[in-house]
Amino acid sequence: MELTQVRYFLALCETLNFSRAAEACNVTQPAFSRAIQKLEEELGGALIFRERTLTRLTALGQEMRPHFETMVEAAQAAQALARAHQNPAPRSLRIGLGPGIPATPITGAVAEILRVLSGTEIHFSEAPCGTLVDAMLADALDCALLPADAPLPERLNRWPVFTDTPRLICPETHPLARKNQCGLEDLAGETLLLSDECGNFGEALARLAEPPLRTQRLRAGLGQMQELVRAGLGVALLSDRAAISPSLAARDFVEPDLTRQILLTAVAGRPLHQAAMGFIRLCRANAFA
C-alpha cells in the first residue's frame, strides 16, 4: 500500500461519494476508483459497498480506517518534523505528569526537542490523573504520563513507556538506611507517610499490610515529602526515578513488588504541532532502560 491510495480511501470515508472524494483529492474519478480498487486487491477484500444510492464502508473498511488514519498521520509527522527543524518558530510542548511520576525519564526526549526545534517552550503540569485527562480532552495539554491503573477514556491513545518502582526514603541516620533493600516486614513500628501527589505506592502497600501499618496522610509533592522525612515525621515510598536529596537514604523496596507501569497518553486523532509529535515519537522509540 502507499500513501496516495490510503489518502484517497480516507477521503472516501469522509464523503462516502466517489466523485466528491476524487474532486477533493484533485484526481479524475477513474484514476481515483482504480487506486481504491488496487488497495482493495492488496487487502484482499472490499473496503466499500458500491450501491447505486448508498456508498458505505464494509467491515474491513471500518476496521482499516483508524489504522490508515494513524499511518497517514505518521507520514505527515515525519515530513513536518523535518520541515520544522529547518524553520524555527515559536512552539510549545505541554506535558502532564500524573501523581508521583517524575520528569526524570523524559528529560532526554525534552532536551532533544529543544535541540531540534529551538524556541520550543516546555510546560509541565503535575496534577491528579482525572484533571490531566480532562486537560488533554480540552486541548490544554498535548500528552500526559499516567499510571496504567488510571481510568482512561477510549479516545486516548496509550503506550507503555517505562515502569516505576518505589524506593523507601528515610533519614541517613535511620536504622533502615543500613539495609541494602527492604520490604513490608521492615516497616513494623514505622510511620509511612502517604500523599496522593507522590504516587500511590504507600496506599497500595497499606492496603496489603496485615497487621495494619501506621500511616500519616499529607498533601505534599515529591520535594516537600522529602523535607518531612528529613524532619523525622516518618518514611515514604517514592519512585526510583525521582531525584532524592543526598541527605536522605533511598533503599530498594522489593517485597511486595509495587512496580507500576507508566503510560504515555494523547488524544487519538487530535492534530498535534511538531514539538508534541516529535516528543511522542521519541518516547515511543525509547528503551527507558
Place this chain on the structure above:
Amino acid sequence: MAELILPEGAIFPDFMLPDAQGGLVSLNGRLRHGPVVLGFFRGTWCPFCKLMLEALAEAMPRIADMGASLLALTPETGPLPAALQTRHGSRLDVLCDVDFGVGLQAGVVYRIPPLYRAGLIAAGLDMELRHGNAAWCLPVPAIFIITPDGRIARRFVDMDFTKWPEPEAILDALAGLR
C-alpha cells in the same frame, strides 16, 4: 505491489524519525554528509533481517569509506530499536519508523495476511505491542541507495522476505555514484 514502491530516479521525501539512542535524525541531515543506504527491516524477531543487518554491519567500514551512512528503519517501538542497535553495533543507525509513516511514503508497507498473522501470534509475536498500533502491517524488505541530492539511485526490493541483496551489490551501487 512493487509498482507502488518509490522508483529509481524519484526523490526520497525528507523525513525525521527518532533513533534508537533518543535522538531525532533527518534524511536530509544525513545526505549532507554523503549518500545514504536506507533499509526497511521487519524487526528484532526476523531472522532474515538479522542476517542482512549482520552482513551490512560487517560491510559498514567499506560503506563508510565511500562516505555513505546506513539508516535501518524498523516499525518496532519501545526497547526494541535499542536492542537491534546493540546487536548490530553503533556504525549503522537504527531508526524507529513509528506507525509506518516513512514506509507508507516509500510504498513498502503491507498488511499481514490472516494466515501469516495467525502464525506470528502462535509464535508469540504480538505486533500490537511491538509496533504500538494494531494495524498488523510490516514493511517488505527494501533497500534504497539515495544520492546527496535526495534521489534514489538504486532500489533493491523483493516481496519475498527471505531475499535480500548481497552487500557487494550495495557497495557496487555506491561505487557507481562516485
